[in-house]
Amino acid sequence: MLRKAQFAGAILLTGTLFLAGGCGYKTEPVPPDSIVPKAIEDLRYSVSEKGVILNWSFPKETIRGTDLTDIATFDVYRAVVPLKDYCPTCPIPFNEAIQVPGGVVDPEKTRQGTYETSLLRSGHKYFFKVNARTSWWAASPDSNIVSFVWHIPAKAPEGVTAKGVDSSVVVSWQTVTQLMDEEKVSYPLLYQVQRSRDNAGFESIGEPVKATRFVDKSLKNGETFYYKVQSLLMVDGVAVSGGLSGSVAATAIDQTPPAAPTGIxxxxxxxxxxxFWDKSQDADVKGYKVYRRSADEKTARVIGDVSGVYSIFEDVNVAADGNYFYSVTAYDKAETPNESEQSREASIRH
Incomplete structure (x- = not known):
């Protein structure tokens, strides 16, 4: 009996060890890198009297760099914090994801994802982020986070104009005086200028300004840019994004003339x-204009136009026994050429 009991105990112990060895801690399945989309990096928002609209670009590649063919869904995460309770260093309390349908990834064009909501409460700060999914278990890393304070926003600036000058564009607009509910603006107001090359993807440039004028400097002459202006209502030190104006376009233009020729x-x-004259050292000289006046004339007139590769001109239409005064200007390659001042005069009797 003792041997049978010992044998049974050994079997029981072995079975227990076998069961213990087969019971491991289960973790979430890890998808392969080949199907995990890259993180969305251009999440942005616009605010209107109806609420907020989020936009982002469909990712085209996986985190491994291979091409994606489609996105199953987008997960939009939202967090809401009363402004009085907002803590800049505290974790953001994102809610459960709101799913937005995905679609086929276009390899030639960048598709845009969109989410819109009007469920906003005044005096609260909102945070949003987005993930892209190719399946229920393959989600991209988090996108950039956008945030804003919701208050009845100010209307969009009106009368926006943009004028191209030398290496710059001057953007101007009218003062905003009303909120979107027609009430009078009672908080300080700033304006944020946005710029785009293609009238599509606008980005903020510079810091918000109090004035109704902004100069976009250090531009390349001949390039066209599009501009929008957004109102920002400053509520307790926090900027509430307001209406965004329509776009206007302007091209920085060359308005600097070459130096006047010398050595006439x-x-x-x-x-x-x-x-004869010395060639201008300016790189964008297109040509020269030759001026002449007689002794009894106060104003010289153009008598010749010479290509920039030459520095000589012959005047064959002169009467004998007369005093003549010659000067030369240089002009550049701008669409509307900039002409230099007239050089000093060279006088001669013929």
């Missing part, structure tokens, strides 16, 4: 008078 000399020839 006039020499008699058998057929008339030759005028």
């Amino acid at each position: 000399t006039a020499v008699q020839t058998g057929g008339g008078i030759k005028i």
